[in-house]
Amino acid sequence: MDKxxxxxxxxxxxxxxxxxxxxxxxxxxxxxxxxxxxxKEEEEKA
Amino acid sequence: MLEAFANGFSxxxxxxxxxxxxxxxxxxxxxxxLYLGIKKDFEPLLLVPIGFGCILVNIPLANLMxxxxxxxxxxxxxxxxxxxxxxxxVGIGAMTDFSPVLENPVTFLLGAAGxxxxxxxxxxxxxxxxxxxxxxxxxVIGACDGPTAIYVTAKYAPHLLGAVSVAAYSYMSxxxxxxxxxxxxxxxxxxxxxxxxxxxxxxxxxxxxxxxxVITILGGLIAPMGLPLLGxxxxxxxxxxxxxxxxxxxxxxxxxxxxVTLLLGISIGATMDGKIFLQTQTxxxxxxxxxxxxxxxxxxxxxxxxxYVTSKGKINPLIGAAxxxxxxxxxxxxxxxxxxxxxxxxxxxxxxxxxxxxxIGSVIAAAVMLSVxxxxxxx
Numbered sequence: 001m002d003k004x005x006x007x008x009x010x011x012x013x014x015x016x017x018x019x020x021x022x023x024x025x026x027x028x029x030x031x032x033x034x035x036x037x038x039x040k041e042e043e044e045k046a
Numbered sequence: 047m048l049e050a051f052a053n054g055f056s057x058x059x060x061x062x063x064x065x066x067x068x069x070x071x072x073x074x075x076x077x078x079x080l081y082l083g084i085k086k087d088f089e090p091l092l093l094v095p096i097g098f099g100c101i102l103v104n105i106p107l108a109n110l111m112x113x114x115x116x117x118x119x120x121x122x123x124x125x126x127x128x129x130x131x132x133x134x135x136v137g138i139g140a141m142t143d144f145s146p147v148l149e150n151p152v153t154f155l156l157g158a159a160g161x162x163x164x165x166x167x168x169x170x171x172x173x174x175x176x177x178x179x180x181x182x183x184x185x186v187i188g189a190c191d192g193p194t195a196i197y198v199t200a201k202y203a204p205h206l207l208g209a210v211s212v213a214a215y216s217y218m219s220x221x222x223x224x225x226x227x228x229x230x231x232x233x234x235x236x237x238x239x240x241x242x243x244x245x246x247x248x249x250x251x252x253x254x255x256x257x258x259x260v261i262t263i264l265g266g267l268i269a270p271m272g273l274p275l276l277g278x279x280x281x282x283x284x285x286x287x288x289x290x291x292x293x294x295x296x297x298x299x300x301x302x303x304x305x306v307t308l309l310l311g312i313s314i315g316a317t318m319d320g321k322i323f324l325q326t327q328t329x330x331x332x333x334x335x336x337x338x339x340x341x342x343x344x345x346x347x348x349x350x351x352x353x354y355v356t357s358k359g360k361i362n363p364l365i366g367a368a369x370x371x372x373x374x375x376x377x378x379x380x381x382x383x384x385x386x387x388x389x390x391x392x393x394x395x396x397x398x399x400x401x402x403x404x405x406i407g408s409v410i411a412a413a414v415m416l417s418v419x420x421x422x423x424x425x
Contacts, residue, residue: 001422001424003172003173003178004172006172007168007172009418009422010168010169010182010418011166011168011169013418014164014165014168014415014418015161015162017268017269017417018158018161018407018411018414019159021158021265021268021269021414022154022155022157022403022406022410023154023158024264025151025154025260025261025265025406025410026152026155027151028260029148029154029257029260030151032256033151033248033250036250036252037248037250038247038248038253
């Protein structure tokens with residue numbers, strides 16, 4: 001594999017993969033916040 | 047008798063006679079690192095042992111990095127096995143409160159943008175003639191995360207470890223100098239003055255406990271080659287958030303992290319042998335590391351500007367600069383910069399969110415990069 005192909009693949013798949021993974025994590029966390037909402041009692045307990 | 051005296055005396059002079067210019071230069075470099083750590087407070091926990099290790103390894107005839115030398119033993123045990131950066135990660139996970147990013151999950155995207163420099167610099171390094179794996183190690187300086195840079199470099203380009211580690215830690219400590227001009231150049235005064243609403247507490251304990259598990263499983267499935275990095279930082283965070291293993295959390299964040307930091311620092315210093323370190327290549331790596339961090343900052347701010355537009359002016363683009371992993375220094379820089387233009391602007395918690403996202407982003411970026419390399423059959 002030549003260096004140009006390697007560099008472009010790393011940029012597109014690597015950066016794209018990072019963005020996609022963090023995007024998925026962001027969506028999953030938003031979903032978890034809906035499923036397990038914060039309750040006022042937690043603050044009182046703490 | 048006289049000959050025996052002369053021979054004995056020559057033993058005392060041998061160190062001086064074998065001293066080369068490269069050793070002298072590196073001893074001075076070691077002293078500069080000590081000065082920066084001790085006097086200027088630039089990452090002292092690392093620069094002090096690195097600087098001292100650098101001095102030790104450049105004293106001739108001591109053979110500290112030869113087989114069975116004490117520095118070689120530490121290096122082989124902790125760096126070559128990748129154990130030290132991973133143990134540091136357990137400590138980082140145990141010390142880091144990820145709540146600010148959980149409060150506002152969209153900031154994960156800023157953590158992703160803050161990693162652009164890794165991939166762009168990798169391309170630059172390739173263009174300058176470095177091999178694929180050397181370019182990966184150089185690019186990872188842009189993760190702005192010492193243990194990640196050390197983990198990747200020790201594994202795939204160990205001959206660059208000294209230069210990459212020194213670049214990573216030096217630039218991390220220079221974030222307050224590097225970032226502000228880029229932030230100012232890429233934003234308008236109106237954008238810098240945006241006041242963001244205070245975040246209200248909205249993350250339940252269950253979410254905080256599940257977060258490290260979700261990241262480990264999801265991240266591990268997407269990028270299994272980076273699971274050691276992800277798994278260790280998330281183990282530390284799980285221990286912190288669950289509250290059930292307080293002793294282990296404290297040990298990870300204090301005793302273990304401190305001991306490993308000392309051993310890690312001195313072994314990195316030990317890689318700075320003048321004969322290996324003093325090459326044009328080292329200067330190029332230092333320059334590329336600087337470019338990587340500038341690009342990270344620029345990409346973070348540019349995504350911040352996109353979020354400013356899409357949120358109809360509710361997000362201050364300055365927080366994008368905190369998408370790099372220099373935690374929590376970068377968040378403080380954003381806070382300070384915001385207050386220069388609006389005294390009532392408290393961006394710290396928002397910037398901390400982006401900064402915590404950057405911490406995870408750097409690990410994910412390294413993990414993704416390693417898995418892509420594996421997929422391409424390069425490692």
